[in-house]
Amino acid sequence: MDAQIQHLVHLQALDTRLAELRNRLQAIPAQLAAVDARVSNTRQQIAAAKEALTASLKDRKKYEMDVDSWKEKARKYRDQSFEVKTNEAYKALQHEIQHAETQVAQAEDRLLERMVAGEEYERQVKTAEGSVNIVEGEAQAERQKIQAEESSLQQELQTKEAERGEIASEIPEELLGTYERIAARRHGIGLAEIRDEACGLCGMRVRPHVFQELRRSDSHEIFQCESCTRILYYVEPPVAISPDAESKASAAGISANEP
Ligand SMILES: [Zn+2]
Known part of the structure; x- marks a missing residue:
């Protein structure tokens, strides 16, 4: 094989690897963003659970006040019932007392419901907070892994770019230009x-x-x-000299093909 062609083959291998490295490096920001999104998603879940808990505590306060105020009303009517003069007024107050007591019972039911719900929200917040630590730990490990990969890709990119520069300088400008023009049009x-x-x-x-020309070891023409x-x-x-030599040659790979 012509020496120029050998340089081109080497250059092509480098260019293929360089394209692969650049592609992988390009994908890294999106990978990191996906990791961040997972963490912020879990955080949002916590925020929602906390909000539900706060709302439930507010309801609880309100129902507690309802219970107190209806109890207070019932007590007031009961006090008044001792002082009324007519049977009619007494009956009316008894009715009010009964109503207030029904309201107390209802408010107490709602309050109990909220307390149970509040415990459930509290449990949810605790669970979510526990899982955010796990998710964050995993995300941190994953970020480090991605960043380590990025720096190793960067390093290889620099090395290969330098190597490419050296090889390219060995190839006549016109031939290099031809190769690069074709590569640009033919997926690299x-x-x-x-x-x-x-x-x-x-x-x-x-x-x-x-074909005959390209097979000649002293051929320098480019086709x-x-x-x-x-x-x-x-x-x-x-x-193939003997089966043994052949297997040795194939085991040695491409370099065994050279004369
Ligand atoms: Zn072709």
């Missing part, structure tokens, strides 16, 4: 390996003389795919 992939005498990415057949325009390169398959 400016190179295509020839497989089965066709472009490995779009499947377009490679003309025989181009582009006639369909997707990507810069073509060819990796000679490993020569």
Whole structure:
């Protein structure tokens, strides 16, 4: 393989990884926002439970006052009933007393209901407050994990960008420009390996003389795919000497393919 093409293959690998790193870094603010939203959601639940508790306590006060005021009225009518002169007036007061006592009983029922509800709200607030600590603890751990990932991605990005700069400086400007123009149009992939005498990415057949030229170890010509325009390169398959040598070569990966 031509040295320039080798640089391009290396550059392509770096560019692919760089694009991946940038994508992942871009997604991080949304990930952090989702964690924050979970915490604020739990906080809102607590606020709602507290509000319900406050309202229930207010009702309780009101019903307590109702009980007292109806009790007071009943007492007043009872006092008056000792002083009335006519039977009619006495009966009327008895009626008032009965009414006031009914009201006392009703207010006491409502009060009891509120007290039970209040206990339930109190329990809800306590439960929610307990869970907010858990949720916050988990959120904090998750934030730290995301931030640690972010800084490691940033670090790799810087290293790979520097590496890219070095490799790019080894490639003639015109060739680099061609690669970059194609990559920009083709989802970041400016190179295509020839497989089965066709472009490995779009499947377009490679003309025989181009294929022959690319197979020559002393060839420096650059060919582009006639369909997707990507810069073509060819990796000679490993020569099978014995089954043992072949398995060694395949175990060693791509580097075993080079002469
Ligand atoms: Zn192609």
